[in-house]
Amino acid sequence: MQANVGSIDRAIRIVAGAGLIAATLFGVIGAWGWIGVIPLATGLFRFCPVYLPLGLSTCRLNR
Structure with missing residues (x-):
């Protein structure tokens, strides 16, 4: 699994x-906020x- 999520993309x-989960x-x-687990996980693992x-890749190392 090679990183394909860059720094700004990762922060967003x-x-x-986290905002969706907190909400x-x-x-x-409602329960739809649990969909926030997906962007949170892809940001933490740096892989989408x-x-x-x-x-696509927003990671500078892979361009």
Whole structure:
């Protein structure tokens, strides 16, 4: 698994994912907020499986 998520992309994913999960825990939004686990995980692991078939990479090392 080669990293394909860059620094800015990673920060946005982690903040958005954590925000969605927090909103769910505080009752602001419904159970759909648990979808935040996906961007949180892809940000933490620096790998997005959707980028593979599209040939995308926001990581400077892989360009």
